[in-house]
Amino acid sequence: MSGEILRVDNLWKSYSETPVLRGVSFEVLRGEVKVIMGPSGSGKSTLLRCINLLVRPDKGRISLEGKEVFPKPYDSIHRIRQKIGFVFQSYNLFLHMTVLDNVRVGLIKVKKLSKEEATKRAMEALRIVGIGPELWNKYPAQLSGGQQQRVAIARAIAMEPTIMLMDEPTSALDPELVGEVLNVIRDLAKQKMTMLIVTHELDFALEVADEIMVLDGGKIVERGKPSEILNNPKHPRTRRFIERLRRRVEHGHR
Amino acid sequence: MIFINIKVIEEYGPIILSGLNKTAILTVGGFGMGFAFGSILAFTQCFGGRISSRVATAIEESLRSIPLLVLMLLIFFGLPEVGLSLTPVQSAILAIGLRSMAYQSQILRSAILAIPRGQIEAALSLGMTKAQLFTTVIAPQALRIAIPGLVNQFTIDLKDTSIAYAIGVSELFTEAVHVAQVALDYLTPLVFVGAIYFVITFAASSIMSRVYKRIAIPGLGASQ
Numbered sequence: 001m002s003g004e005i006l007r008v009d010n011l012w013k014s015y016s017e018t019p020v021l022r023g024v025s026f027e028v029l030r031g032e033v034k035v036i037m038g039p040s041g042s043g044k045s046t047l048l049r050c051i052n053l054l055v056r057p058d059k060g061r062i063s064l065e066g067k068e069v070f071p072k073p074y075d076s077i078h079r080i081r082q083k084i085g086f087v088f089q090s091y092n093l094f095l096h097m098t099v100l101d102n103v104r105v106g107l108i109k110v111k112k113l114s115k116e117e118a119t120k121r122a123m124e125a126l127r128i129v130g131i132g133p134e135l136w137n138k139y140p141a142q143l144s145g146g147q148q149q150r151v152a153i154a155r156a157i158a159m160e161p162t163i164m165l166m167d168e169p170t171s172a173l174d175p176e177l178v179g180e181v182l183n184v185i186r187d188l189a190k191q192k193m194t195m196l197i198v199t200h201e202l203d204f205a206l207e208v209a210d211e212i213m214v215l216d217g218g219k220i221v222e223r224g225k226p227s228e229i230l231n232n233p234k235h236p237r238t239r240r241f242i243e244r245l246r247r248r249v250e251h252g253h254r
Numbered sequence: 255m256i257f258i259n260i261k262v263i264e265e266y267g268p269i270i271l272s273g274l275n276k277t278a279i280l281t282v283g284g285f286g287m288g289f290a291f292g293s294i295l296a297f298t299q300c301f302g303g304r305i306s307s308r309v310a311t312a313i314e315e316s317l318r319s320i321p322l323l324v325l326m327l328l329i330f331f332g333l334p335e336v337g338l339s340l341t342p343v344q345s346a347i348l349a350i351g352l353r354s355m356a357y358q359s360q361i362l363r364s365a366i367l368a369i370p371r372g373q374i375e376a377a378l379s380l381g382m383t384k385a386q387l388f389t390t391v392i393a394p395q396a397l398r399i400a401i402p403g404l405v406n407q408f409t410i411d412l413k414d415t416s417i418a419y420a421i422g423v424s425e426l427f428t429e430a431v432h433v434a435q436v437a438l439d440y441l442t443p444l445v446f447v448g449a450i451y452f453v454i455t456f457a458a459s460s461i462m463s464r465v466y467k468r469i470a471i472p473g474l475g476a477s478q
């Protein structure tokens with residue numbers, strides 16, 4: 001099965017006169033993993049938020065599986081969002097719910113599945129991200145950051161989205177916890193989950209990305225195969241940016 | 255204790271206690287009304303449009319700046335002027351309720367604002383509607399965070415029922431004053447009602463703190 005899952009055309013967004021996105025266009029095909037990189041403030045989060053309509057773009061066009069999402073949504077916004085999984089930098093689990101409830105609440109309330117069916121699916125999703133039954137009745141505050149982020153990924157994949165958006169899923173984690181989360185995302189990529197990921201994990205991007213897009217000043221300044229972008233960037237600003245990331249990794253910061 | 259006349263308590267205690275009934279009605283009625291309308295105000299302030307949230311804030315602030323006694327007298331003596339006469343009990347409940355509403359909306363609003371914004375985005379990303387977001391994510395957490403403040407407000411409302419003395423509601427304090435006038439002893443009845451207010455306040459606080467512990471969740475406002 002191939003085909004276009006997401007298409008973004010000439011997307012613009014300003015916050016009080018300051019342009020943050022300035023004509024961004026790209027597409028993601030079924031089963032592809034695309035990575036977005038770019039300096040702080042370049043508009044990466046804003047771009048992802050526009051795609052699932054948490055932020056309303058000013059201009060442009062977004063479509064999902066060939067159907068228009070912006071400016072004229074083909075369905076209600078909350079039904080469209082069900083098809084787009086979102087993983088946040090800061091996990092954003094529901095603090096008053098157990099791990100299991102976090103993962104099944106969307107299935108029960110939004111998808112209206114029976115409790116048994118929802119529980120079954122939630123357990124499956126938790127197994128995929130390697131969260132064992134001994135943690136299912138714990139609350140988020142009792143988990144490590146890496147475990148919380150894996151639960152957040154389970155919450156998103158349990159909804160069986162057509163695409164997953166991830167906004168720096170590992171950058172809030174202690175370095176020793178980054179690996180477990182990246183491994184989960186790697187597995188999803190192997191299962192051909194369609195994903196659009198903002199990350200600055202260079203080795204990970206090199207391994208899983210079909211394409212890297214570099215965002216700078218609200219524009220995609222460079223895009224291509226990971227090996228080209230990471231080893232031989234054309235744009236001088238991209239080159240400096242990648243060098244900075246390399247240095248950070250060597251010094252052990254993330 | 256030398257100032258307290260046990261005989262007065264023996265003779266008039268039951269009369270004073272007969273005021274408990276009205277005190278309970280005013281407390282529960284006022285607090286309940288305050289919670290119902292306070293929730294609406296808080297919700298409007300947090301999620302309403304610009305104009306409706308301004309109006310809600312104006313209502314809240316004006317009610318907080320009028321002394322309860324003045325508010326109660328205004329309702330009891332003022333409303334009949336516009337063709338709405340309420341009984342003393344109804345007037346007292348309305349006054350206590352409006353005042354409680356103003357404070358409870360403030361308590362509930364800060365509880366709602368204490369919920370991390372990211373959880374709201376996460377709920378919306380799952381495809382929840384605003385109503386689902388409110389009932390499954392915001393309300394359960396906001397209530398847990400608000401409990402200590404709400405219990406505190408409950409005890410304030412309880413003690414403020416004594417102001418209904420001014421419009422002749424026969425609640426605890428009014429009964430105590432009447433007894434004082436008959437028995438020609440002010441201290442004993444006042445110490446007696448003071449002790450009753452203390453016991454109820456203390457009981458309410460300890461029951462609520464037990465409830466609070468039972469529904470506590472690690473990492474949420476209600477723990478520890």
Ligand SMILES: Nc1ncnc2c1ncn2[C@@H]1O[C@H](COP(=O)(O)OP(=O)(O)OP(=O)(O)O)[C@@H](O)[C@H]1O
Pocket residue numbers: 015020038039040041042043044045046047
């Ligand atoms: N809600 C908002 N209101 C006003 N300005 C905003 C808002 N959200 C983002 N911005 C601004 O838009 C610009 C882009 O922000 P964005 O969060 O998209 O960048 P980013 O590439 O994700 O950065 P980072 O790497 O730091 O996460 C920044 O200058 C930011 O200050």
Ligand SMILES: [Mg+2]
Pocket residue numbers: 044045046167
């Ligand atoms: Mg960002």
